[in-house]
Amino acid sequence: MNAIFWFLFIFQFSIWLILSLTEVGRKITLVWALLATIGWGLNVYFNYFPLIQTGNISLGVSAIKMAVLSGLDLLLRLVVPPWMGLIAGTMVSGSSR
DSSP: OOHHHHHHHHHHHHHHHHHHHSHHHHHHHHHHHHHHHHHHHHHIIIIIHHHHTTSOHHHHHHHHHHHHHHHHHHHHHHHSOHHHHHHHHHHHHHHTO
16 A cells, blocks of 8 residues: 555545534534435436336336435445545455456
């Protein structure tokens, strides 16, 4: 592991600590999570919901599938801290060599 990884890891971990351990950080995280969730809901409503109402079964199934997949992606982004992705990505890229 090189110096850039450790710099990014320490930077992301410290921001995560500040956001999770302070009162102001928790409020910032709550606002960010609400905005992300509202954005996801509007995206689903305007992009996928009209496809369900067309009457085309394959478009409706595709719309429901995409809404569920994007919902799982949103859930992962809200639950998993960013430094976990950095560690997982580094481990995966290191094992593929």
